[in-house]
Amino acid sequence: MVAIDALSADVAPPAQSPASAVWRRFRRHRLGLAGLWITVLLYVATIFVEILSPQAPDAYSTRYAYYPPQAIHLFRDGRFEPHVLGYKVQFDYASGTRSFVADPRAVVPLGLWVKGDEYRWLGLIPANRHLLGPVDPRQRVFFAGADRLGRDVLSRTIYAARVSMTIGLAGVALSLVLGVAIGGISGYAGGMTDQVIQRFIEFLQSLPSIPLWIGFAAAIPKDTPPLQTYFLISLVLSMLGWTGLARVVRGRFLAMKEEEFIKAAKLDGCSTMRILFRHMLPCFYSHIIAVITLAIPAMILAETSLSFLGIGLKAPVISWGVLLQEIQNIRSMYTAPWLFLPGAVVVFAVLALNFLGDGLRDAADPHGS
Template structure:
């Protein structure tokens, strides 16, 4: 005993006590949500993807202010005009470089054989640009009359087309920014709708089992077996042509959400089947909790992180579905502006041959958004299980 006591005094205890403020022991006392947050922020790719997603939603939220001009403003004199680049210096009369942010205008030539106009950048036409400039009037969020734009030509009589123009001379950058609001919001609203349906039906199916489970699972199988494109065609054909663009927008959202809840319902059902026999559920039942309270107060909150990860991965599916519907001409149509509508407008030989930017920029926005959501969803899915290695 004396030797043991002397050894402990010399070497110290085998397990060091937890000391307040000791960074090495933070993980040992952290709660589950703290562990989830720490694991997510350790994934740099997922964090960067989350920043990109938030940036897209910021653009959609302040589309009127960020867009250089109105998305419906036609400029017939500059149809299919190429993108302009921003330069920051000009050479004055004494060959000195002077600070002046500007874009260069266009010069027009006519093909004598086809009598088709074409545009090129005119190096001598200087159009000064600035921040917070006066431009096309708009109603911010449909409530406030404003005419201030983040960036644009200082002289409102000139136009700036950083991404080029379409067949009617409309600024593609402005249309892309306005399209961000529609495409990103339709994915979010569609996921919220499918989330409610999928979570409720999946919870009922997994908790009660029996005939309830059989009926819901057969419904899921029927919806999953339906051919998607013919079903979209039929539902889109049933939409009256007299409906307003806003009504069509919500109808497309409803169509997409009604076909996208089955995967989430199966995920939730599987988790409920695994958790309904756990000790905390049995304890809640013995304590007198109602079945509704057991489902929505005890079991469902334990699935929050998992559902959040699944939802994050479902949003890009919604965005792609809306883009595909509009691209095929059975979704949103002008004057509504979305990424799918922009791609549908570019379906002609001249756009592909002489104005590739009409396809590149909307398609690039869709690809970047889908990849960002996928990386974000993967990071959240890994973080949802912080105890995995």
Template structure:
């Protein structure tokens, strides 16, 4: 009987052992988080808009037309009826006509449905540089007549296209968040790592500095550092200064996380084995300890980007961050400070909607990464 059972067991098909890397395991678990997966595609779409801003924006963000100040959104339409009753398919917008408000005695814009302005894809435009170095003369879409108005999201107080300015502002706001988090990662990993690895007085000194920075009120600290920038700096210098300021404030939280992980890892067997093998402290930190919890660092960095974006938007909104002619979401929201302006042009709050969408998407994306990176999660 035992021989027969053994023969049956030998006839069973062999199960091939499947080995997955840590990245593959994270991705498999991340895909189970539906909301985080959708948020990842939203974040990716925003960054693609930032990369191809010149191609996607229908007009130059600095081009203005006093004739169309505070022009309302035109809106996109795709189906129209021809004069003979047939259907016309294709994107188009309606033109404007002006009327005089009998109460306020001011000019107002009214959508004129008798003027149908067809929109063509890959429309010809003035030559420009995509991403600053690729020469192009084609836009994703535009109207056939360059003199015709195209304000899908409306116009601001100078008659500038809000959609084009919003697209270009996406590049500035998102790149500041990404660059700021990159610098914060560098400072947080290096300072927090050495503090947790060596401990002692160096660890105590670093933690006192971290606690001092974190105990200071955030907004007054931003205001003081931003006010220290010279007024004669160029737009590019101001951009880098804001990025560095945000990084100097944002590294403390990551440093505490890294320090705690290093305190628990420095007594592990693989660290002791590397020390006995004669590896230098720098090699142990960068080649053994940091990669062991790199997934947690990536998740923490993803959750830190929204804070950087909000910080830049807040500074620019208060007038102490980026200033014109730089176009960011914060500078665009400066036009929405006046309640009288909002009463007549509520579409100026559109950049605020973009801020809310990207912040929520990045938070959900970061939560999904954190759950996928947690080895003890279910």
């Protein structure tokens, strides 16, 4: 009995898989975990933008030009009755300016899952229900104000998330394919192949990125349909984004190709592609995930910058960079500071993705705690 107990005490606990070990370390990274949940919520929101938006993004009325944000009031006359107050316009004929004053009599009741502007969810399913909005579909609310054409800034910012957040994924996906393939071939082949690929990567990294992006974007014809422009801009953003990942993959492959299990795979007759993608690449999946997670915010910022400068996406496509074009003049910045909302959302999304990427990078470190 004693021998059996001693034998059972010597039995080692079951080994953790690499993914389990990374997840265990990642859960202790509080900022990374917060970034994960925020990122998940942002991407879930991109699926339901039509439902989350109070209005259609292209609904306009010059009557509501530069309409200020309307605060939500939960109680009215002692009763729970969510509502907003409308504004009445006052003109100062001496200075030629107008101001908005809250009108207590212009009460707009709010409700959940209310009827409103019609849309096609994901471009397929016709519907007209919105998560939050006025009970009377003929009325308009502007929780984050309106732009110069009277379009709802909040609705347009929510719609823009679908383009800006997914263009980061599209660009990173292309960069991932190029980086893993080219970096893997460079590290595994070595010799002259490695030298040629590395000199090509160094040449690309030496090019100034912004002028190169401007040149690529300027080459896109102005009459290109919005959907094609979206994919072309994704391609432009990925042209230089793969070089860093290729360097990482190349370094790992150089270190691993002399390992015993790789030599055994060669002796067993495995093809080069099988050795690369079945035996070597899975050994550092977690590190690749961390790298591409940190690359997504860079892609988002690049698209925002290009669109803000007018050389990226253009209307009628709605992205955060396109929306920020509204604040390119001093008058808009002074009279309608709520137009900065897309910029604030960009900062929030990029911070969340950076926190997530930092957490994954620390968790993927084999020397981490």
